[in-house]
Amino acid sequence: MTRSVPLSPVIQRLVALLPAGRVLTGQAHVAAYECDGLTAFQAKPLAVVVPETQEEVIAVVRFCAAEKLPFVARGSGTSLSGGSLPVATGIVITLNRLNRILTLDIHQRFAVVEPGVVNLAVTTAAQPYGLHYAPDPSSQSVCTIGGNVAFNAGGAHCLKYGMTSNHVLGLKAVLATGEVVEFGSASREQIGPDWTGLFVGNEGLFGIALEITLQLLPRAEVFHTVLAGYGTLEQAGDAVTAVVASGLLPGAIEIMDALALEAATAAVHADYPPGCEAVLIVELEGPREVVAADRERLDAILAASNPIEVRPARDAKERLAIWKGRKSAFSAVGRLSPDFIVQDGVVPRRRLGEALRKINAWSREMGVRCANVFHAGDGNLHPLILYDGREEGALQRAEELAGRILKMCVEMGGSITGEHGVGVEKREYLPVMFNAVEVDVLHRLHEAFDPFRIANPGKMFPVAAAPALSHSGLHPLEKAGVISRE
Amino acid sequence: MTTEAFPTLYPTTPDELAEAVRSAPRVLAVGAGTKPRLSQVGSDVVRIATTKLSGIIEYEPSEFTFTALAGTTVREIAATLAKRGQYLPFDPMLLQAGATIGGTVAAGMSGPGRWRFGGLRDFILGVRFVDGTGRLVRMGGKVVKNAAGFDIPKFFVGGLGRFGAMAEITFKVFPKPAASITFQVATKDPAAKARVIQAVANTRWELDAVEAPVSEAVVFLRLGGPAASLEALSNEIMTQFPGHVIPEENAVEVWRRVGEFAWSQPLPTLGKVALTPARVVEFTGWVQSQAGARGWIGAAGNVGFIARRDGDFAASPWPGIVLRGEGPLWLGPRSDPAISRAVKAALDPDQRFPTLDA
Structure with a gap:
């Protein structure tokens, strides 16, 4: 222990409340929780609590409510919007030890899990029975279901399968007031207002989910994954329009631009057709007879879209290689630049080309490099804005470009966030998307759940005083290639 | 009123x-x-x-x-x-x-x-x-x-x-989907019906709909997709479950029965409960214990509907709501x-x- 500062009285009371070893206050321990996937923001909490049971979580939240002590719940800390950024006047409650799958009902196709269960662990558990958990954020090998629920995580398959909220049937939670509630059930039917739906995506402002009931889906029998290379980004965008207009409903439609391709090639030796300025990935899935029929139509559409080359994955290995290149793209961009900001604004799909032209023009004009990888099927952009934090004014320029992109998304009728949540990163833009009356309604709802404003303060809503910015490059896990920003 | x-x-x-x-x-x-x-x-x-x-x-x-x-x-x-x-x-x-x-x-x-x-x-x-x-x-x-x-x-x-x-x-x-097919699967008793409902829901076919009336020995299935794929899938379904394909003109009537609650006519009161597939047999018993009541099992056993003459529902083990007729708002x-x-x-x-x- 390196700590020499005496514990504050409130932390002493917290320590007394819990079994030994649950409250970490040493500098070395606390430092590990200073930031999440949004590394530009950092804050040191008073303490980190590591509960091992639901009862301990409830006791800690009730303690916080009684003491008006701010708390930030945290899973694996992969939030890209600063969703689990600590507050200096409060504690972090880390939920990784609540990591049990409590029920796996293969006949009724649902699982009940604790919040610290890793996203991919649900599919891993369900896979032997031909089932899977559909939401697949790029960080799925480390991010937790609790974090997915708090921020309504997405992934590459949202157009067809929806986001986290579409797969959460029910949950038990401790609210910021200390009240323990149960919403929904294992049934796909909800009676009365959809409290479960309201809770998912609350960005940690309502409380902490303790048990989450997830629907499981049968794994598709076959996949048909195609990679098509184009001479221009616009051609790739036109191909998306053609696929969507055809009446096909692919499981995923993704585009990577030249800079993203360069990064993926360097990082995981992904192999793309030479001369491509953009790559389109389309994946069909379903019963083999259905995919066989849809595939003929897809092949015809792609053949007519002026591709440089079309490469269908011939087997599972080739399919995985295509996805590896795609999912690694963002951490790979880290090789091109010491720092970057990644956003997730949404534009109407038909305006994707226009949005990308604007982003590229601004990027050139401002001298800020920007790579693009995006979920083209649902208009979800992922501009990756590169900067070097050691360079005077670079972060500010990157943030200015980011701000322009967010405003553009709203002006085009889209959203400031498709799947990362508002968090700390985009909170100043909430009033761009919602007017004053609407922000007031969100505030009132927030206050109903958290009258003392102790649950994950500083997220979603704009605040006068923003935490100090720093620039620290890649997240440690990102450097290790474990997580990526999508 | x-x-x-x-x-x-x-x-x-x-x-x-x-x-x-x-x-x-x-x-x-x-x-x-x-x-x-x-x-x-x-x-x-x-x-x-x-x-x-x-x-x-x-x-x-x-x-x-x-x-x-x-x-x-x-x-x-x-x-x-x-x-x-x-x-x-x-x-x-x-x-x-x-x-x-x-x-x-x-x-x-x-x-x-x-x-x-x-x-x-x-x-x-x-x-x-x-x-x-x-x-x-x-x-x-x-x-x-x-x-x-x-x-x-x-x-x-x-x-x-x-x-x-x-x-x-x-x-x-x-x-x-470009085309769809409706099937009728025969079941001999409520337990068999519950088994069929769970079994078809966990297949590779990706069915659109799995619905069943409480008091008839039948489960209705609907499959959508490109026309070229449906025949092969349909043959496979029919080899695994006894039943037949319902001709398109009659299929319209089947789905109208479900979607318009035609099955509940002329009973004036209609309620809905949130069910789970494992409790379909129990739901069937609950409906049948109520004189003159009829029921419907929807969404592969995830929703149950009950129609009655009046609002005097037997105590429901499931949360529910009354949509039409007399009775309490909530069940x-x-x-x-x-x-x-x-x-x-x-x-x-x-x-x-x-x-x-x-």
């Missing part, structure tokens, strides 16, 4: 809706009245009919989205989408009866097709509504993916209009957490809309 002490208001625009909400201390928006029990409230409540607040105001087939005023009929929406080869995959119920999209959301009425891609809650993207203080607000978004702000649109699904009066609603839509266990009252106070501080208790 409750006697209405006040004339019904008929706003034609969102602003007029807001004005109507502000015009009286107690109001409730109602649609076409196809689930009348849900709006059976005190005589001091002024009704705001949305029937003239009607029309599709935006439809972008290439975006898979549309926005409609709350009083637009589901029938009009379905017809408009069909012209572009699209649909609401959850088969909104009571389409022929004239249900409005607002009433469908408020009542949380997802039909058989919900089994494949999810229900209403999975396709609603945004809502513009009047809160209890008479302010028009827009929540959610108009694009297929959005994670900004709290998900109030979902909360309005099943909210019975008790938290706000909906003016406009935005939905995601999907391309409609079965119901929790009343403090947060429910706090959220009501946040969105409707003066209780301008009725509470969930009435």
Whole structure:
């Protein structure tokens, strides 16, 4: 222990409340929780609590409510919007030890899990029975279901399968007031207002989910994954329009631009057709007879879209290689630049080309490099804005470009966030998307759940005083290639 | 029927809706009245009919989205989408009866097709509504993916209009499968029926719908997809489960029976409970224990409907709601957490809309 500062009285009371070893206050321990996937923001909490049971979580939240002590719940800390950024006047409650799958009902196709269960662990558990958990954020090998629920995580398959909220049937939670509630059930039917739906995506402002009931889906029998290379980004965008207009409903439609391709090639030796300025990935899935029929139509559409080359994955290995290149793209961009900001604004799909032209023009004009990888099927952009934090004014320029992109998304009728949540990163833009009356309604709802404003303060809503910015490059896990920003 | 002490208001625009909400201390928006029990409230409540607040105001087939005023009929929406080869995959119920999209959301009425891609809650993207203080607000978004702000649109699904009066609603839509086939699988007893329901739900076929009447030895299945794929799949289904393909003209009648609750006629009272597939046999017993009652098992055992002569329901082990006829509004266990009252106070501080208790 390196700590020499005496514990504050409130932390002493917290320590007394819990079994030994649950409250970490040493500098070395606390430092590990200073930031999440949004590394530009950092804050040191008073303490980190590591509960091992639901009862301990409830006791800690009730303690916080009684003491008006701010708390930030945290899973694996992969939030890209600063969703689990600590507050200096409060504690972090880390939920990784609540990591049990409590029920796996293969006949009724649902699982009940604790919040610290890793996203991919649900599919891993369900896979032997031909089932899977559909939401697949790029960080799925480390991010937790609790974090997915708090921020309504997405992934590459949202157009067809929806986001986290579409797969959460029910949950038990401790609210910021200390009240323990149960919403929904294992049934796909909800009676009365959809409290479960309201809770998912609350960005940690309502409380902490303790048990989450997830629907499981049968794994598709076959996949048909195609990679098509184009001479221009616009051609790739036109191909998306053609696929969507055809009446096909692919499981995923993704585009990577030249800079993203360069990064993926360097990082995981992904192999793309030479001369491509953009790559389109389309994946069909379903019963083999259905995919066989849809595939003929897809092949015809792609053949007519002026591709440089079309490469269908011939087997599972080739399919995985295509996805590896795609999912690694963002951490790979880290090789091109010491720092970057990644956003997730949404534009109407038909305006994707226009949005990308604007982003590229601004990027050139401002001298800020920007790579693009995006979920083209649902208009979800992922501009990756590169900067070097050691360079005077670079972060500010990157943030200015980011701000322009967010405003553009709203002006085009889209959203400031498709799947990362508002968090700390985009909170100043909430009033761009919602007017004053609407922000007031969100505030009132927030206050109903958290009258003392102790649950994950500083997220979603704009605040006068923003935490100090720093620039620290890649997240440690990102450097290790474990997580990526999508 | 409750006697209405006040004339019904008929706003034609969102602003007029807001004005109507502000015009009286107690109001409730109602649609076409196809689930009348849900709006059976005190005589001091002024009704705001949305029937003239009607029309599709935006439809972008290439975006898979549309926005409609709350009083637009589901029938009009379905017809408009069909012209572009699209649909609401959850088969909104009571389409022929004239249900409005607002009433469908408020009542949380997802039909058989919900089994494949999810229900209403999975396709609603945004809502513009009047809160209890008479302010028009827009929540959610108009694009297929959005994670900004709290998900109030979902909360309005099943909210019975008790938290706000909906003016406009935005939905995601999907391309409609080129073809579909309806099957009838024979089952010898309730236990066998429950087994069939669970078995077909866990196959590679990706069925659109799995539905069954309580008192007939049959399960109905629907499969959608490209025409070229359906024959082979259909042959496989029929080798594994005894039954037959229902010719298209008769299939329409099967799905009308489900979607319009034709099976419940002429029984006046209709309730719905949230079921789980493992309790289908128990649900069957519960329905059959009630003299003259009929029942329906929907969404592969995830929803149960019961029709009765009167509102004298046997105690329900499942949470449920009465949609039509007499009886209590709620069935079965119901929790009343403090947060429910706090959220009501946040969105409707003066209780301008009725509470969930009435």
